[in-house]
Amino acid sequence: MVDLRQKVEEDRGLLKKIELIIPGFRGYRLREDLRIADRLLRETLVRELGIAANNYEEVRSGLVRKKELDTLEDAASLVIRINAMVEKIRHAEHGYTGISADHRIDIPELNKMYEWDLWLLGHIDNLNGISGHLRTSISTIKGEELAIEISSSLDALSEFEQVFEHRRAAFAGLEVREG
Numbered sequence: 562m563v564d565l566r567q568k569v570e571e572d573r574g575l576l577k578k579i580e581l582i583i584p585g586f587r588g589y590r591l592r593e594d595l596r597i598a599d600r601l602l603r604e605t606l607v608r609e610l611g612i613a614a615n616n617y618e619e620v621r622s623g624l625v626r627k628k629e630l631d632t633l634e635d636a637a638s639l640v641i642r643i644n645a646m647v648e649k650i651r652h653a654e655h656g657y658t659g660i661s662a663d664h665r666i667d668i669p670e671l672n673k674m675y676e677w678d679l680w681l682l683g684h685i686d687n688l689n690g691i692s693g694h695l696r697t698s699i700s701t702i703k704g705e706e707l708a709i710e711i712s713s714s715l716d717a718l719s720e721f722e723q724v725f726e727h728r729r730a731a732f733a734g735l736e737v738r739e740g
Contacts, residue, residue, distance in 0.1 A: 564598075588668075595671035602678045606650050609685045614643040616692030617714070623699030624707075631704070635711045642718055643688075649725065650681075677728040685720040691717060 562708070620638040691714050695702070 590666055590716055592671055595668060595675060599671065599675045601680055602682070603650055604673060606678060606681055607647050607683060608645060609682065609689060610647050610650065612641055613685065614640055614647065614690045616696040617643065618690070620692065620695045620699050620711075623696075629701070629704060629707060632708050632711045635708075635715060639718060642722070643730040646718075646722065648723065649729075653725075653729065673731075674728070677724070677731070681721065681724060681728070684717065684724060687699070687723065688714065688717050 617636060617639045621633065621640060624630075624633045624636055691710065695707075695710050695714070699707075
């Protein structure tokens with residue numbers, strides 16, 4: 562994936578380029594561009610996670626058709642939890658502080674936020690790989706193998722949720738409790 566920070570920088574219009582020259586505005590412009598890049602990345606996260614949710618919804622439907630009731634609850638849980646994560650990401654902290662805020666989120670913190678979100682995208686790619694495989698092979702995959710794949714999906718989603726919680730806590734200045 563292209564680094565959206567660079568893309569936002571390349572897409573600066575004349576007014577934004579002028580803002581980089583004006584004393585006091587340069588830092589604001591740089592921070593605002595990083596916030597824009599992170600927002601675009603989070604939109605990508607939401608879209609990609611939505612693909613996984615749709616895949617797991619199709620898997621759930623396939624389980625109903627196959628009468629695989631043992632794994633149906635876990636598949637439904639995946640869909641519910643992924644949709645909940647979509648909403649959390651959509652409304653995640655994005656580092657906005659305005660021009661003269663009491664507490665300023667500086668460029669290193671905004672870059673760190675972007676890096677966390679980029680790392681989350683890697684986890685989503687993993688979920689999409691598992692969910693896509695399950696979706697395409699649901700009619701041929703057997704019960705025990707199916708249970709293993711669903712369990713693997715739940716583990717991958719739990720890891721994703723943990724990383725997201727660490728991200729949220731880091732930028733809210735909260736302590737993260739383990740376990």
